[in-house]
Amino acid sequence: xxxxxxxxxxxLVSLILILYVGAPVxxxxxxxxxxxxxxxxxxxxxxxxxxxxxxxxxxxxxxxxAMRKLARRREKGPNx
Amino acid sequence: xxxxxxxxxxxxxxxxxLIVGAMLGRNHNNDLEGWLVHHRxxxxxxxxxxxxxxxxxxxxxxxxxxxxxxxxxxxxxxVAQNDVSYAVAFLVLPCIWALGKRYGHVTQADFIAHRYRxxxxxxxxxxxxxxxxxxxxxxxxxxxAAIFHVLGGNVSPVxxxxxxxxxxxxxxxxxxxxxxxxxxxxxxxxMFLAIAAIFxxxxxxYFGGFGKxxxxxxxxxxxxxxxxxxxKDLGPTWLWSTVLLTGLGQWMWPQWFGAxxxxxxxxxxxxxxxxxxxxxxxxxxxxxVGFAAVMALGSGHPGNNVVMTMAKEIFPGWALVLIxxxxxxxxxxxxxxxxxxSASLLAKNVVQQLRPQTADRxxxxxxxxxxxxxxxxxxIITLWAPALIVNVLLLAYAFIAQLFPAVVVGxxxxxxxxxxxxxxxxxTGWAVTGYLQLAGHDTLWGINTGLIGLAANLLAFAAVxxxxxxxxxxxxxxxxxxxVAVEEExxxxxxxxxxxxxxxxxxxxx
Numbered sequence: 001x002x003x004x005x006x007x008x009x010x011x012l013v014s015l016i017l018i019l020y021v022g023a024p025v026x027x028x029x030x031x032x033x034x035x036x037x038x039x040x041x042x043x044x045x046x047x048x049x050x051x052x053x054x055x056x057x058x059x060x061x062x063x064x065x066a067m068r069k070l071a072r073r074r075e076k077g078p079n080x
Numbered sequence: 081x082x083x084x085x086x087x088x089x090x091x092x093x094x095x096x097x098l099i100v101g102a103m104l105g106r107n108h109n110n111d112l113e114g115w116l117v118h119h120r121x122x123x124x125x126x127x128x129x130x131x132x133x134x135x136x137x138x139x140x141x142x143x144x145x146x147x148x149x150x151x152x153x154x155x156x157x158x159v160a161q162n163d164v165s166y167a168v169a170f171l172v173l174p175c176i177w178a179l180g181k182r183y184g185h186v187t188q189a190d191f192i193a194h195r196y197r198x199x200x201x202x203x204x205x206x207x208x209x210x211x212x213x214x215x216x217x218x219x220x221x222x223x224x225a226a227i228f229h230v231l232g233g234n235v236s237p238v239x240x241x242x243x244x245x246x247x248x249x250x251x252x253x254x255x256x257x258x259x260x261x262x263x264x265x266x267x268x269x270x271m272f273l274a275i276a277a278i279f280x281x282x283x284x285x286y287f288g289g290f291g292k293x294x295x296x297x298x299x300x301x302x303x304x305x306x307x308x309x310x311x312k313d314l315g316p317t318w319l320w321s322t323v324l325l326t327g328l329g330q331w332m333w334p335q336w337f338g339a340x341x342x343x344x345x346x347x348x349x350x351x352x353x354x355x356x357x358x359x360x361x362x363x364x365x366x367x368x369v370g371f372a373a374v375m376a377l378g379s380g381h382p383g384n385n386v387v388m389t390m391a392k393e394i395f396p397g398w399a400l401v402l403i404x405x406x407x408x409x410x411x412x413x414x415x416x417x418x419x420x421x422s423a424s425l426l427a428k429n430v431v432q433q434l435r436p437q438t439a440d441r442x443x444x445x446x447x448x449x450x451x452x453x454x455x456x457x458x459x460i461i462t463l464w465a466p467a468l469i470v471n472v473l474l475l476a477y478a479f480i481a482q483l484f485p486a487v488v489v490g491x492x493x494x495x496x497x498x499x500x501x502x503x504x505x506x507x508t509g510w511a512v513t514g515y516l517q518l519a520g521h522d523t524l525w526g527i528n529t530g531l532i533g534l535a536a537n538l539l540a541f542a543a544v545x546x547x548x549x550x551x552x553x554x555x556x557x558x559x560x561x562x563x564v565a566v567e568e569e570x571x572x573x574x575x576x577x578x579x580x581x582x583x584x585x586x587x588x589x590x
């Protein structure tokens with residue numbers, strides 16, 4: 001269970017890194033076009049602060065359930 | 081309303097907020113744990129304001145707009161940095177909290193000294209990070225100075241800075257961390273209002289609306305929205321390397337690391353990680369104001385001054401007073417925890433470790449007294465070597481992020497890490513970064529030189545740790561997560577108990 005919690009967290013950190021430094025460079029570093037009337041780079045950085053809390057919230061709910069299981073296993077003792 | 085009247089009124093209002101906040105927070109400040117981490121009892125709302133206040137500073141209010149104004153799209157790095165660091169914090173801070181509660185840590189140096197069973201390493205990291213933190217106080221003083229530069233009047237920037245930071249030192253001395261959290265509530269609310277007002281007024285005043293402003297971005301300054309166009313050396317490679325360095329390094333600042341100890345439970349820290357990214361919208365708004373300033377003011381203004389210059393052009397006197405108060409609080413309030421942490425590192429982790437016979441009470445008072453000379457030192461450095469706010473921050477990050485292997489890699493995940501590995505890694509990282517910076521390289525092959533230092537640090541840290549004896553009795557990440565889980569269950573149990581007993585008590589009362 002602890003390993004799953006760490007992997008889920010590492011996945012989230014990697015995903016947010018890619019969204020913030022991969023996507024802008026690959027898809028939005030072009031001032032020639034516009035998205036929703038804005039330069040693409042600006043559009044992306046306006047969008048992400050709304051998306052990221054949702055991603056972290058998803059981890060929050062998964063983690064809450066996993067932590068409860070972890071606490072219960074610990075209560076049962078070392079032969080888990 | 082003349083500039084002098086605006087400045088004096090703003091100073092008076094700012095001081096009133098600082099003193100009232102300090103007085104409200106002065107309860108429970110009778111020992112170091114109360115003064116510094118509020119006996120680990122801060123709830124989610126106050127913690128949100130405290131963390132927000134420490135992270136969103138004069139840098140956000142003035143420095144970031146100055147960066148997008150002078151460097152273009154490179155300014156977006158800062159939006160990315162904080163969100164990456166919140167994701168990092170989701171697991172790291174609760175682990176540090178749980179270990180801190182178990183062993184009674186109140187500072188980062190306590191954590192390092194205990195984890196590596198080395199008093200000497202604790203003293204070394206405490207002293208080094210206290211020095212690096214002075215740079216963070218500096219950038220806030222730069223922010224305060226920018227206000228005086230723009231508004232002019234009869235109050236000179238030197239006198240204004242002296243008065244401002246003298247009041248901060250007094251407020252910190254009285255109020256401790258809880259007083260600072262109280263001041264943070266006023267500061268954050270005012271700062272949000274001020275940024276919202278500027279964000280709405282700038283497009284209306286200079287462009288005739290948001291649509292026209294965005295259209296002007298597309299047609300008149302498109303180069304500002306492509307990496308590596310306005311600032312040639314700040315391209316895509318710089319972006320990812322800087323976000324990685326600063327995102328990993330953010331929680332290495334001892335004052336933010338210390339904020340983790342103030343939380344009531346690990347779950348309230350996780351909740352912060354969910355909600356803190358909403359603060360980033362404020363940063364995006366400030367960046368947009370900086371981009372707009374390129375057309376509104378023309379190029380050539382000092383970056384730090386653009387927000388206040390536009391505010392002065394747009395708003396009537398009474399509104400400008402409120403904006404100036406917000407900017408002053410944004411410069412002064414975040415300085416509080418930095419000065420407090422720096423003082424506690426020097427008193428508790430350097431002086432008391434070198435002279436163990438010193439009583440806890442003496443250390444408590446020494447910590448509070450050190451607030452004054454530390455603030456004064458930062459002020460002198462700023463007056464002697466003024467700089468662009470973001471440049472000060474990036475340089476400081478390059479050095480503080482070198483603590484990442486010691487605190488996170490070895491502190492939580494890798495039990496094989498040793499004190500020799502940490503020391504070698506730190507010295508290597510600082511030497512590489514320092515050498516490259518002194519040689520005039522902010523970047524090397526487009527990569528942030530702080531990250532090159534961190535890579536060298538990690539290599540040395542791992543290699544030396546593997547050939548030196550392991551530290552006995554440290555927790556594995558599994559054991560630490562067990563601790564976190566138990567603490568969370570205990571807090572949830574208490575909450576459930578409260579919910580079930582409250583109606584009965586009410587019924588009994590009736």
